[in-house]
Structure formats: C-alpha cells, structure tokens
Amino acid sequence: MEILKVQNLCKTYGKGEARVDALKDVSFALEKGEFAAVVGESGSGKSTLLNCIGALDAPSSGSVTIEGQNLHTMKEEERTIFRRRNIGFIFQSFQLVSELTVEQNIIFPILLDYHKPNAQDVKEILDMLGLTERRSHLPNQLSGGQQQRVAIGRALITRPKLILADEPTGNLDSKNSQDVMDLLTQASRHYQQTILMITHNNNLTVSVDRVLRVTDGVLTDLGGNANERLS
DSSP, X not given: OEEEEEEEEEEEESOGGGOEEEEEEEEEEEETTOEEEEEOOTTSSHHHHHHHHTTSSOOSEEEEXXXXXXXXXXXXXXXXXXXXXXXXXXXXXXXXXXXXXXXXXXXXXXXXXXXXXXXXXXXXXXXXXXXXXXTTOOGGGSOHHHHHHHHHHHHHTTOOXXXXXXXXTTTSXXXXXXXXXXXXXXXXXXSOOEEEEEEXXXXXXXXXXXXXXXXXXXXXXXXXXXXXXXX
C-alpha cells in the first residue's frame, strides 16, 4: 500500500540573481512499513524536502499526497489537523515540553486532539522504549538519548501514516545514535510504520530499507542496501 507520493516537487527561494532552486522536480513514493533515509551534504535540500512533505513549508510546485490526500491543496486549518493526526515528527533537538513528564509528553498529541489515550498503547510504547521506570520524570532529568526516545514515543502514539525524522541522532553520541536507529527500525517492523529520515551520517543507513540522496536539490533513489554506494 502506497503511503507517501511526492510528484514533481520544486521549491525556489528568491528571485533573479538571488534565486535558489532548493528542490528540482523531486518524485518518489514510499510503501506502508518502509523505512527510508535521505542523505546529502548540508545545504543539499534534504531539510527543505522534509519540511515540504511535512507541510511545514509550501512547495513552489508539485504535490505531496499521503494515502491519496494532497496536503498542499487543503485549507490551512484542515492541513493542520491532518498533519497532527497523520504525521509524526522527530526532531534533532527533541522539542519536548519541559513542564510535562515523560508519559505526558508522549500522549500530548492525543490530548491536543481532545482524545483519551489508550492505556495499553501507552504501556506498550513505554516498555518498547525502555522508559517505564522514567514515565514520571521531567525532560531535564533525562539523558539526551532518553529524551530522544520520548520524542520517538510521541511520534508513534497516534499511529501516524508517516513519521518524519529530522537528523534524529544529530545531538547524540555513537552509542545513543545506534540505540535510536534500533528503536526506529523496531518501530518500522513492529507497527508497520512508514518512516522517512534525513541524516548526514552515512553509517546510519545500514539498517534502512532504502536510501535516497539529494544533491543540489536533485533526488536520486539508490535503492535498498545502498550504503556501500555512499562511500
């Protein structure tokens, strides 16, 4: 089942001599349960791509559809609600709410939608992330790796159609980086969760299903097990 379809996506900043083509006619699709990584140098356009897919930025042309729903033809309020219910975000800087506990941060997206979290779902995620004993801790009582695990739980709790991970290991050491990758891989397999991750670290692409490279706004699909071609 196709979850994400990106067609002829372009993003341009500025005009005339100041014009920058951040994305150039990008097209690809992701199936349900697929874990893909987007690699590229700083300034290559990979963050712009993620922001357009997540409806945090609007493309200059082209389309982004999630299960057939075109994000950028929706009205703003409709798009905001759709994004909250169908897209999970994992950021490099964690972006946890400092006044909320681990458990409260994880269920926050559900509460925003005025729904009651399922206690069994919360328990399962806390157990999978190894956070059961930390469920009442505040973010400042956690290590960086633990905070990123909370962010992963927050992205998973709504069972979104798509998770977008923006350099999720960027602030972590190698041990915690591998732990985060293992958890994302486990989530992809266990929940059939579709994940698109951007990273500048080619070593982290070993466990993903597919690698996409962005160079000067142009996307190339390197296929599965493409880490050997990244060296």
